[in-house]
Amino acid sequence: MAGWYPIILQMDGRRCIVVGGGAVAQRKSEGLLQAKADIRVISPKLTPVLQEWANAGLLQWDEREAKEEDLDGATLVFAATDRPEVNRWIAEIAGLRGIPYNIADNGEEGDFLVPAVLRQGDLILAASASGAGPALAKRIINELAERYGPEYDENVKALRTIREIVKSEISDITERRELLQVAVTDEALEEWRSAAWIRDKDRLIARLRQRVNDRKG
Numbered sequence: 001m002a003g004w005y006p007i008i009l010q011m012d013g014r015r016c017i018v019v020g021g022g023a024v025a026q027r028k029s030e031g032l033l034q035a036k037a038d039i040r041v042i043s044p045k046l047t048p049v050l051q052e053w054a055n056a057g058l059l060q061w062d063e064r065e066a067k068e069e070d071l072d073g074a075t076l077v078f079a080a081t082d083r084p085e086v087n088r089w090i091a092e093i094a095g096l097r098g099i100p101y102n103i104a105d106n107g108e109e110g111d112f113l114v115p116a117v118l119r120q121g122d123l124i125l126a127a128s129a130s131g132a133g134p135a136l137a138k139r140i141i142n143e144l145a146e147r148y149g150p151e152y153d154e155n156v157k158a159l160r161t162i163r164e165i166v167k168s169e170i171s172d173i174t175e176r177r178e179l180l181q182v183a184v185t186d187e188a189l190e191e192w193r194s195a196a197w198i199r200d201k202d203r204l205i206a207r208l209r210q211r212v213n214d215r216k217g
């Protein structure tokens with residue numbers, strides 16, 4: 001189905017309403033927790049894991065059925081009950097208020113889909129089959145997890161430092177781009193890992209220039 005557009009949303013502190021407390025609500029809440037959202041779950045019942053998160057204060061739980069006012073102040077809404085008519089009603093009121101909504105039992109009618117996700121620190125990989133096959137999206141992410149392992153947390157941290165230095169030291173856009181391109185090869189990433197000297201601006205720029213020259217042969 002056409003029309004889907006992937007973005008990475010800033011959710012830190014943003015209010016998200018999850019209606020329902022089953023396995024699907026739990027998975028959506030887990031992703032939202034990773035994004036530091038302000039989560040409010042509305043459901044008469046919770047899975048044991050959601051219950052634990054509520055007890056630990058990681059999310060707020062309203063132990064009852066959903067009401068219209070629950071959507072007040074929401075940035076995103078997840079209609080994740082096992083009752084299609086409730087999910088449809090939530091979607092309708094969210095739509096009227098202009099709040100983007102996700103529908104668990106009828107995904108392609110929603111404003112957004114939740115992709116399968118791999119996080120390694122600040123590296124975020126997402127896969128979606130546009131609703132055609134969540135199991136395929138999950139399989140692809142499992143494959144990517146082998147290629148992009150936990151070392152990418154450190155890789156991305158080092159790159160952030162390198163890119164800040166290159167942006168502040170190099171004013172020529174073409175050279176900047178060249179230096180940042182050679183900084184992301186597997187070999188380069190391995191070099192930066194645990195290399196405290198990358199904070200030495202002159203040494204770092206010299207090493208990147210050397211890599212550009214090596215590449216030009």
Ligand SMILES: C[C@@]1(CC(=O)O)c2cc3[nH]c(cc4nc(cc5[nH]c(cc(n2)[C@H]1CCC(=O)O)[C@@](C)(CC(=O)O)[C@@H]5CCC(=O)O)C(CC(=O)O)=C4CCC(=O)O)c(CCC(=O)O)c3CC(=O)O
Nearest residue numbers: 105106107113114115116128129130131132133134135138
């Ligand atoms: C449209 C979408 C709406 C949305 O929820 O955003 C949606 C909808 C539905 N899922 C259903 C079933 C399953 N969903 C999963 C798993 C995941 N589902 C996720 C996303 C999405 N699911 C969105 C589309 C994403 C895309 O395609 O890109 C993932 C990727 C992300 C997440 O939920 O966090 C997460 C894997 C992540 C992980 O675990 O790593 C599994 C596999 C499993 O559990 O192992 C099954 C059983 C196998 C199967 O049915 O394929 C049903 C049928 C229910 C029924 O039978 O009635 C519907 C309803 C419908 O088809 O509309």
Ligand SMILES: NC(=O)C1=CN([C@@H]2O[C@H](COP(=O)(O)OP(=O)(O)OC[C@H]3O[C@@H](n4cnc5c(N)ncnc54)[C@H](O)[C@@H]3O)[C@@H](O)[C@H]2O)C=CC1
Nearest residue numbers: 020021022023024025042043044045065066081082104105
């Ligand atoms: N999008 C996805 O990834 C998937 C979607 N599904 C669909 O999502 C639905 C939910 O799946 P599960 O979480 O496994 O179901 P579940 O039966 O485990 O949980 C449903 C939850 O909704 C709550 N609920 C019922 N009425 C409510 C109301 N009026 N207000 C608030 N909460 C209410 C229940 O108390 C329960 O906690 C399934 O019926 C299925 O159609 C299923 C698998 C994956």
